[in-house]
Amino acid sequence: MSQTVVITGAAGKVGRLLRHRLARPDRRLRLMDIVPPEPVAPGEDAEVFTGSVTDLPALESLVAGADAVIHLGGQSRESNMADVLENNAHGTYCLFEAVRRAGVPRVIFASSNHAAGFLDRVDAPADGFPADAAGRPDTLYGWSKVAGEAMASLYADRYGIDVLCPRIGMCMPEPIDVRSLALWLSQDDAIRMFEALLAVESPGFRHLWGISRNTRRFMSLAEGEALGYIAKDDSEAYADGVIQGKPTPDYEHDLVLRRIGGQWCDVPLGEYY
Template sequence: MRVLITGAAGRIGTMMRTRLRADGRTLRLLDVTPLSAAEPGEDVELVTGSVTDPEVMASACQDADALIHLGGISRESTWAETLDVNINGTQVVLEAARDAGVPRVVLASSNHAAGFREIAEAGHDGVPADSPPRPDTFYGVSKAAMEALGSLYHSRFGMDVICVRIGSCFDRPPDLRGLSTWLSPDDAARLFEACLTSPSPGYRVIWGVSDNTRRVYSIAEAEALGYRPQDNAEKFADEFAGTPALTGDAARYLGGPFCTAPLGVPN
């Protein structure tokens, strides 16, 4: 099995390079930044190029059995840059996958696609993963567009497309809000593995979070694909003792302080 991973030199891509290794699996790693050479025994293929380049993507998709699209701008940026890389780039990726006959695509969406959904919407298991988009930033808009493109390519061409609304994937929660949004690297690998192996998922939108004590996101939809999270951000809670709680809109909405941050200002 050959899995193409875009954005492989980024934070999540780097963490997945080792965690998604498996017998009989070749990882084809693509990024605009040159990648480190293969380690002994590592079955990887390295591609340098941009997700916005149709020729690069057409070549990278050849003979791929699945694609995990992590490439793009992972922060708030100008509208022009966000449009070019995150929205146009996603369409280039999906079109190349369609043309090459890649049957399954996993798209790295974000909680910011639904950042203006209220935390109060959370039911017993949390805010449903397929809640309609309510983006909180230009970045969030690009992820909502990504989900829409994924839906289109599934409906038009029958591709399996899973959109993962990632919370915050770091080695440890970055802040107090992260005790709710954290996706551990190991759970991220478990989630992507479920996305790759679940039989005939069709089109799905799921949250990408660990089973955190404070989570407000439903993981039922991801569990339906076979995801079994094993980590909980609560073990880091003491690190944030004394940190002031969020207030106002930052406490009201899923996007937290991103809901009031300046639009289009790179961070």
């Protein structure tokens, strides 16, 4: 039976990856972004839409009849409070309300490591921080992801929608610095993760870390594995190249390496209020 999956934020980095890698003969994609997504290519089973995640009527039309929504849309980095409130807090509400009205059974809400940025590896349990660790946001953007997770919980509990909240690390082809050796999510593992979250039966409301099987991680993989996400890649394959010519990483004293949010824990917020 054919499956229809909506992807908001489809013109972004992760959205473009999912567009090409989630495509299969029994799946139709609906792709939406405020920036026009690339036109549909010959033979591609997809539809493209231009619009905002704050436009509730447009979202309701977009998600009607869908089997799942992958919600990547919104403000994707730190910004002023007005942007974060409108595009992330209000936009996430609009998405979940549209899903409720349309009767869509599942949402994958793309949360972020920045929702827990102030968690410190010196406090991590032996198996790493659990994916549902209480929010410790490092920025207004991170706060908006905690708020989005709370909105997801509300709609899961009140309306019975299955909602998966991956707290995504750093999704990129290769790790780019020492901090990313802990947080890296390879592109192949990203696809494994989203495929697992689309397939798992009746998960209810769940968190997981969106990271690969990195030797230097200090976040748990158990919650993702319980949902069928088995990470395979390890950033350690790139570690020598990343560290070459740099001081030996000081995981005991360097707060950029100790905190999940790294340098973002030191971004001043006063200018954003």
